[in-house]
Structures are given as structure tokens and as C-alpha cells.
Amino acid sequence: MNYSVTNVAAYTPGGIRFTNEIGIPFTKQIMATINDFIWATVFQQTDPSDRKPIDSVEVYIVESLKGAEAEVWEINKINFNSVFLKDYHGYLKWAFISVLYHEMTHCFQWSGEGRAPGGLTEGIADYAMLSAGYATAGMFAVPGQGDRWDQGYDVTARFLQYCEGISPGFVAKLNKKMRYDYDDKYFEDLTGKPVDRLWKEYKATYGQ
Incomplete structure (x- = not known):
């Protein structure tokens, strides 16, 4: 490179x-x-x-x-x-x-040839920042914050971090699935739960 x-x-x-x-x-x-x-x-x-x-x-x-x-x-x-x-x-x-x-x-990153939600691709980019320890304290979303799983950026990054806890290697596997296409069903394929259910359980976990 x-x-x-x-x-x-x-x-x-x-x-x-x-x-x-x-x-x-x-x-x-x-x-x-x-x-x-x-x-x-x-x-x-x-x-x-x-x-x-x-x-x-x-x-x-x-x-x-x-x-x-x-x-x-x-x-x-x-x-x-x-x-x-x-x-x-x-x-x-x-x-x-x-x-x-x-x-x-x-x-x-892969984006399903442009079919993946923009909020998800932005969330994955912020997830990399979070994983590397470069999430700005006081300015990055806290776990459980947000209105939608695909809200984007730090909100989605925290949700992806939660999914990673359920299925180790989740983000890597999701990215691989997104090489040629995208479907919300990928979340269920990797965790056994639909993405909307994951989001509700994520919110409940943090009292939101």
C-alpha cells in the first residue's frame, strides 16, 4: 500500500x-x-x-x-x-x-455496492474509531443512546459494539457479507435475531 x-x-x-x-x-x-x-x-x-x-x-x-x-x-x-x-x-x-x-x-469497507444504509456505513467507520480508542470522550454517544439502529455515526457504532458482544467478529462478518449486496437479514444471519429486535433489546439493556 x-x-x-x-x-x-x-x-x-x-x-x-x-x-x-x-x-x-x-x-x-x-x-x-x-x-x-x-x-x-x-x-x-x-x-x-x-x-x-x-x-x-x-x-x-x-x-x-x-x-x-x-x-x-x-x-x-x-x-x-x-x-x-x-x-x-x-x-x-x-x-x-x-x-x-x-x-x-x-x-x-464494503457497502453492498451502494445498497447498504448510509447510517450503517458511517456507523462502521465510527466503530473503527471507537475500537481503536479514538472516540472523543464527552462527544461520542454513550451505550443505549439514539433513536434508530441506522441513525449513523457514533449512535450506530455503539449498537454495532453491542452486536459484537453477542456475536464476536460481527462487524467483520457483516462487512464481508456486504461485498456485493445488502439486506437487513444479515443481522439475523449473524446473531439469530432480526435487527429491529436487536435494537429493542439493546435499548432495554441500557434502560432506554
């Missing part, structure tokens, strides 16, 4: 902060660490034939993404918002790594 980082916004306040507090060499190093974690731990893809057929991931520090922290385009390219880097209050390198776990998961 090849990793490239380009600071397109090098002369903006956020681009300067990226150079001073994170830097291109460190970003390439952490990208390799994240890649290995996604393959080995989140998706458990020891067989290369199970992985998405990409041979590079590219990160670009750009001037603005209209409020988004980062986004993936063309499967393996990640734009990172320099405005977010400029305005972030706290340990910037930690926050940068956290977002990178989420975005790189999108690069490597």
Missing part, C-alpha cells in the same frame, strides 16, 4: 498548523498503522482477496469543505478541512488521527 499526503492549503492558518503540529511524515506513518488495524482488527481480512482492490490512499489538506471535517472521494482519496485544523481547540494530532480512522475505514 502506498500513502501520499499533499498540503494544498500550506499557506492557510490550518495548513500551517498541520505542518507544525502533525506533518506529512507522521501522517504517512499513522496511515499505515490505521490501515493495518482496519485489515487485522476491524474487518479481520487476513486473506488479501477479501480486501478492497486498492493499492494507495491519498490525503489532501484543502482549504474548505463547507463545514465537514473530512470526506472521501474516488474511493481512496481523503480531503481534510484546513479550517477544522485551524479552529480545533485541544490536542490536534489526536483529533486528526481520530478522523483519519473514520475516513480510512470508508476507503476499505
Whole structure:
């Protein structure tokens, strides 16, 4: 796997902060660490034939993404918002790594060829962040929080964590099933329970 980082916004306040507090060499190093974690731990893809057929991931520090922290385009390219880097209050390198776990998961995950709910794919990306220990305390959903299992992001990540407790390796198995298609029935196939029942039991477990 090849990793490239380009600071397109090098002369903006956020681009300067990226150079001073994170830097291109460190970003390439952490990208390799994240890649290995996604393959080995989140998706458990020891067989290369199970992985998405990409041979590079590219990160670009750009001037603005209209409020988004980062986004993936063309499967393996990640734009990172320099405005977010400029305005972030706290340990910037930690926050940068956290977002990178989420975005790189999108690069490597299957989505049923676009048929999987967006809330589920976003939840899996946040699940990777959570599993790696990069869920921001006080800003990440607590177990039992949320209105729907496919609400997305941290809410769905916590629900997936619950499913993982019922069926170890659940997220990896779900991702494998989502290679060519998607069906809510995958939850029942892997846990023995329909997803709506799982959600109700999940909520009840945490008194919600």
C-alpha cells in the first residue's frame, strides 16, 4: 500500500498548523498503522482477496469543505478541512488521527455496492474509531443512546459494539457479507435475531 499526503492549503492558518503540529511524515506513518488495524482488527481480512482492490490512499489538506471535517472521494482519496485544523481547540494530532480512522475505514469497507444504509456505513467507520480508542470522550454517544439502529455515526457504532458482544467478529462478518449486496437479514444471519429486535433489546439493556 502506498500513502501520499499533499498540503494544498500550506499557506492557510490550518495548513500551517498541520505542518507544525502533525506533518506529512507522521501522517504517512499513522496511515499505515490505521490501515493495518482496519485489515487485522476491524474487518479481520487476513486473506488479501477479501480486501478492497486498492493499492494507495491519498490525503489532501484543502482549504474548505463547507463545514465537514473530512470526506472521501474516488474511493481512496481523503480531503481534510484546513479550517477544522485551524479552529480545533485541544490536542490536534489526536483529533486528526481520530478522523483519519473514520475516513480510512470508508476507503476499505464494503457497502453492498451502494445498497447498504448510509447510517450503517458511517456507523462502521465510527466503530473503527471507537475500537481503536479514538472516540472523543464527552462527544461520542454513550451505550443505549439514539433513536434508530441506522441513525449513523457514533449512535450506530455503539449498537454495532453491542452486536459484537453477542456475536464476536460481527462487524467483520457483516462487512464481508456486504461485498456485493445488502439486506437487513444479515443481522439475523449473524446473531439469530432480526435487527429491529436487536435494537429493542439493546435499548432495554441500557434502560432506554
